Amino acid sequence: MTRNIESSKNDKKTQETSSESTVHYIDTTGPAKAYIRKKSFWAKVRDLRLSIKISFLVLIVLALMTIFAEWLAPHNPYEPNLQARNNPPSLTHPLGTDYIGRDTLSRTIYALRTSVGIAMTGVIVGTLLGATLGIAAGLFKGIVDRVVSSLIDFFYAIPNILIVLIGIAVFGTETWVLIALISFARWHSTARVVRGQVYSLVTVPSVEAAIALGSTYRRVAVKHLLPNLTSVLVVDMTMKFPALIILESTLSFLGLGVQPPIASLGAMIGDGRDYLISAPLIALSPSLFLVGLVMCFQIIGDWIRDLSDVRQFD
Amino acid sequence: MILTLFAIVTFVFFLSRITGNPFEREFQSTGITEEQKKELMEYYGLDKPVVQQYGIYLRELVLHGNAGRSLSRGGVSVVALYKDAFKMTLKLIIWPFLLAPIIGIPLGIIGALKRNTIVGEAAMGVAFVGYAFPAFVIAIGLILIFSYWLGWLPTMGDATLAHYILPIVSLLVRRLATVARFTRSSMLDAMTQDYIRTARGKGLSERVVAYKHALRNSLIPVVTKLGTAFIGLLTGSLVIETIFAWPGFGFTIVSAVQARDFPVIQFGVIITATIVITVNLIVDILYGVIDPRIRTEA
Amino acid sequence: MSSTTITAQKLGRVVLDIRNLNVKFAMDTGTVFAVNNVNFQIHQGETVGIVGETGAGKSVTAFSVMRLLGAGGKTTRARIEGEIILKSDDGRELNVLKLDDDKLLRIRGNVVSMIYQEPMTSLNPVYTCGNQIAEVFRKDKTRYKTKQEITAASEELLDSVGIPDPKRVLRSYPHELSGGMKQRVMIAMALALKPTLIIADEPTTAIDVTIQAQILNLFQRIQEDYGTSVMFITHDLGVIAQLVDRVVVMYAGRTVEIASVYDLFEKPLHPYTKGLLKSIPKTSRKGGKREELEPIPGSVPNPANLPPGCPFHPRCEWAIDVCRSESPSIEVTENGHSVMCWRWKELQEDRG
Numbered sequence: 001m002t003r004n005i006e007s008s009k010n011d012k013k014t015q016e017t018s019s020e021s022t023v024h025y026i027d028t029t030g031p032a033k034a035y036i037r038k039k040s041f042w043a044k045v046r047d048l049r050l051s052i053k054i055s056f057l058v059l060i061v062l063a064l065m066t067i068f069a070e071w072l073a074p075h076n077p078y079e080p081n082l083q084a085r086n087n088p089p090s091l092t093h094p095l096g097t098d099y100i101g102r103d104t105l106s107r108t109i110y111a112l113r114t115s116v117g118i119a120m121t122g123v124i125v126g127t128l129l130g131a132t133l134g135i136a137a138g139l140f141k142g143i144v145d146r147v148v149s150s151l152i153d154f155f156y157a158i159p160n161i162l163i164v165l166i167g168i169a170v171f172g173t174e175t176w177v178l179i180a181l182i183s184f185a186r187w188h189s190t191a192r193v194v195r196g197q198v199y200s201l202v203t204v205p206s207v208e209a210a211i212a213l214g215s216t217y218r219r220v221a222v223k224h225l226l227p228n229l230t231s232v233l234v235v236d237m238t239m240k241f242p243a244l245i246i247l248e249s250t251l252s253f254l255g256l257g258v259q260p261p262i263a264s265l266g267a268m269i270g271d272g273r274d275y276l277i278s279a280p281l282i283a284l285s286p287s288l289f290l291v292g293l294v295m296c297f298q299i300i301g302d303w304i305r306d307l308s309d310v311r312q313f314d
Numbered sequence: 315m316i317l318t319l320f321a322i323v324t325f326v327f328f329l330s331r332i333t334g335n336p337f338e339r340e341f342q343s344t345g346i347t348e349e350q351k352k353e354l355m356e357y358y359g360l361d362k363p364v365v366q367q368y369g370i371y372l373r374e375l376v377l378h379g380n381a382g383r384s385l386s387r388g389g390v391s392v393v394a395l396y397k398d399a400f401k402m403t404l405k406l407i408i409w410p411f412l413l414a415p416i417i418g419i420p421l422g423i424i425g426a427l428k429r430n431t432i433v434g435e436a437a438m439g440v441a442f443v444g445y446a447f448p449a450f451v452i453a454i455g456l457i458l459i460f461s462y463w464l465g466w467l468p469t470m471g472d473a474t475l476a477h478y479i480l481p482i483v484s485l486l487v488r489r490l491a492t493v494a495r496f497t498r499s500s501m502l503d504a505m506t507q508d509y510i511r512t513a514r515g516k517g518l519s520e521r522v523v524a525y526k527h528a529l530r531n532s533l534i535p536v537v538t539k540l541g542t543a544f545i546g547l548l549t550g551s552l553v554i555e556t557i558f559a560w561p562g563f564g565f566t567i568v569s570a571v572q573a574r575d576f577p578v579i580q581f582g583v584i585i586t587a588t589i590v591i592t593v594n595l596i597v598d599i600l601y602g603v604i605d606p607r608i609r610t611e612a
Numbered sequence: 613m614s615s616t617t618i619t620a621q622k623l624g625r626v627v628l629d630i631r632n633l634n635v636k637f638a639m640d641t642g643t644v645f646a647v648n649n650v651n652f653q654i655h656q657g658e659t660v661g662i663v664g665e666t667g668a669g670k671s672v673t674a675f676s677v678m679r680l681l682g683a684g685g686k687t688t689r690a691r692i693e694g695e696i697i698l699k700s701d702d703g704r705e706l707n708v709l710k711l712d713d714d715k716l717l718r719i720r721g722n723v724v725s726m727i728y729q730e731p732m733t734s735l736n737p738v739y740t741c742g743n744q745i746a747e748v749f750r751k752d753k754t755r756y757k758t759k760q761e762i763t764a765a766s767e768e769l770l771d772s773v774g775i776p777d778p779k780r781v782l783r784s785y786p787h788e789l790s791g792g793m794k795q796r797v798m799i800a801m802a803l804a805l806k807p808t809l810i811i812a813d814e815p816t817t818a819i820d821v822t823i824q825a826q827i828l829n830l831f832q833r834i835q836e837d838y839g840t841s842v843m844f845i846t847h848d849l850g851v852i853a854q855l856v857d858r859v860v861v862m863y864a865g866r867t868v869e870i871a872s873v874y875d876l877f878e879k880p881l882h883p884y885t886k887g888l889l890k891s892i893p894k895t896s897r898k899g900g901k902r903e904e905l906e907p908i909p910g911s912v913p914n915p916a917n918l919p920p921g922c923p924f925h926p927r928c929e930w931a932i933d934v935c936r937s938e939s940p941s942i943e944v945t946e947n948g949h950s951v952m953c954w955r956w957k958e959l960q961e962d963r964g
Contacts, residue, residue, distance in 0.1 A: 277462050
């Protein structure tokens with residue numbers, strides 16, 4: 001039993017010595033509390049990497065350009081001016097003119113709008129379609145799941161472009177065809193992802209309870225599943241958008257997408273191909289926008305994916 | 315698997331018949347005579363009901379290896395057409411297919427191991443930029459620089475060795491970037507695993523830990539990506555061959571679509587689907603060979 | 613009075629000396645003090661058990677000794693302060709925290725080695741067990757030069773840890789073995805070069821209870837046959853009672869009580885320890901009635917959000933004002949029993 005407790009204040013611990021009757025204090029005046037600093041929203045924004053901030057900025061600018069195209073474009077993008085063909089940049093035409101005298105800058109801005117519009121529609125429709133089917137597959141399982149899964153595998157077996165190409169061959173090259181096809185081109189990626197997520201969610205007790213208690217499937221879907229699906233959907237949409245833009249551009253480039261006189265980024269690049277020496281800007285300015293768009297989405301997409309990634313690499 | 319193939323063939327076939335006689339356009343065009351029209355109608359049985367047409371097509375395809383004749387290229391046998399086209403495409407594709415991992419994997423490893431240094435960031439920067447440029451944009455850019463301004467390299471056809479360079483590079487850039495990025499993330503993933511901690515705990519040097527323990531594990535998923543890469547190259551060829559007038563697989567399909575040449579399109583889809591399915595199969599088998607975990611579950 | 617108190621004289625020379633160990637992690641939400649002013653020693657041939665709930669800082673302490681903190685054993689987010697001294701037979705002292713990388717690699721496996729909690733994930737799935745064991749032997753080029761020597765040594769090693777068919781196991785991949793076997797392989801790897809100290813991080817937690825007993829027996833044998841010192845981390849007091857010579861009880865990153873195993877179970881001084889002992893399910897009956905399980909009220913504190921004063925005070929039935937405001941210092945009794953509590957003496961004497 002302990003009897004003699006001397007209060008000798010040492011910093012060093014001397015437990016091992018054979019001094020029988022001494023008791024030693026060990027200084028624990030070291031840091032004994034932890035502190036939490038919650039960062040404000042703006043502080044978190046400031047912490048983001050520079051590339052992400054630039055990307056967001058660029059995307060916002062591009063979005064504004066898309067919306068306010070009419071006000072921004074100095075000329076009518078469809079109006080030919082045969083006197084001024086393939087002009088180099090000048091004051092009236094900051095990026096020069098194209099082969100039938102249309103203002104390149106205006107055309108580029110409108111092309112941006114077209115491409116973004118088509119891709120956006122594709123993303124929305126494709127996501128709706130894919131999400132619905134994915135939810136159905138995960139929720140109802142059984143035959144529905146088997147059918148949907150087979151469809152998904154089927155579509156995965158054929159490369160995107162091919163699907164669209166066949167569609168064009170069959171249905172022609174009207175704009176609505178293009179939009180419809182592009183929407184179809186990527187629904188399966190959403191469906192697969194959603195289905196997987198739903199599958200893991202459906203076994204969660206709260207959902208099972210809801211179903212057991214008789215909620216309609218629709219209610220379950222909306223109240224329980226959707227909130228958890230948002231993160232997955234956001235990632236998927238962020239990946240889909242650049243893919244669809246590239247898809248549309250590739251097609252238009254080959255002359256199989258939007259038809260003249262409508263301008264899209266890919267179409268302009270395709271047009272400009274013939275005039276690379278005389279008027280390189282016809283091809284270069286839409287290329288710039290295209291690459292910029294894709295890169296920004298890439299940066300942001302990577303970042304979003306990192307956010308939901310629990311691992312730490314330090 | 316065969317089922318999928320079957321479904322695809324059926325799908326394409328009926329799809330092309332949806333808008334009526336698929337050869338309608340050809341028939342409208344001026345260059346075709348009554349004689350030829352009749353011949354085509356007979357050959358393809360266009361006067362018979364659709365289902366029967368389907369049956370004929372299948373029979374011809376499976377039993378005789380005959381997929382019809384091209385409409386836009388003077389009646390050449392579709393199968394023969396594709397045989398030649400495919401050879402051309404392979405001659406082109408083999409290069410980016412080999413070069414992408416040869417350059418990309420080391421790039422990814424550097425990016426992972428030298429994560430927070432300039433070298434690592436530079437490696438990934440290169441990969442990143444490469445990834446952002448769609449193949450045809452690169453192609454245009456390269457043409458602009460190397461053909462027009464510098465006049466070094468030719469752009470059309472496949473005559474000389476020099477003709478290979480631009481198309482190969484156009485196809486290579488994006489694949490390389492993808493491989494590099496994927497290798498890096500796979501490597502990083504492997505480096506945080508428990509067995510790496512065990513290896514470090516045994517006192518093994520960083521080099522051994524990284525190159526022996528982590529690398530082997532991180533390469534396993536990369537190999538499976540090679541399959542996807544091959545298919546991606548095939549689809550990439552659609553555009554690149556068109557740009558460079560390279561008479562290969564992609565070029566054939568695209569021209570066929572432009573000309574509404576259905577027999578060619580149909581067969582093209584069938585071949586593509588077959589290739590995709592085969593490649594996936596090969597990848598699955600390869601996976602089993604490489605990863606001991608899968609091996610013993612045979 | 614208990615006649616089996618272990619006094620300082622009976623212990624051998626010090627093998628591991630941890631002094632003022634502080635481990636801080638910089639997280640987005642602030643700084644977390646995972647290990648807070650930890651001091652203890654391990655002597656030659658003794659097994660010291662580190663007990664505590666999850667998050668108490670046991671594993672962090674253990675990993676610090678080998679500098680293996682972080683995912684995959686490498687981290688830049690932790691700041692380790694203090695000294696971790698390894699003392700070898702010939703009296704040489706090494707401060708692990710100040711070693712340069714080469715030397716660190718050399719002592720790992722040779723002087724200190726470690727056994728991990730999850731045998732499933734701690735072995736590399738793409739290499740055979742033989743390959744992974746050989747790696748350890750290869751570090752000692754003087755004693756194990758040829759492949760045959762290594763293979764022979766590996767077989768002998770596996771045999772000594774109770775693996776029935778060593779040749780087959782050497783050829784096998786980790787996933788082909790059961791959990792218990794994998795753990796034995798890991799123990800073998802740790803023993804290969806006959807280290808002075810083995811750190812075992814909850815080696816039996818992920819294993820079936822029946823195999824657990826075998827593994828514990830193995831540890832006992834290792835103690836007896838090799839005289840290796842062991843730092844054994846666990847949350848299971850039963851294991852402590854069975855295997856360990858001295859106990860370090862940790863709570864919220866601090867060592868709240870250190871004692872010999874007998875002293876701890878017979879005369880626990882810290883309220884937390886007392887609570888732990890009371891919450892062990894017992895099958896005996898007292899006066900015809902089964903005793904009720906008495907868990908400690910409350911839950912383990914979030915290491916990022918510790919209250920001021922003694923970290924245990926929110927759950928302590930004897931907490932007084934000073935406990936809530938000031939962190940107690942550690943006091944040591946004459947037989948090496950240390951405790952971190954303001955009121956330990958009075959609570960002791962109360963019981964008489």
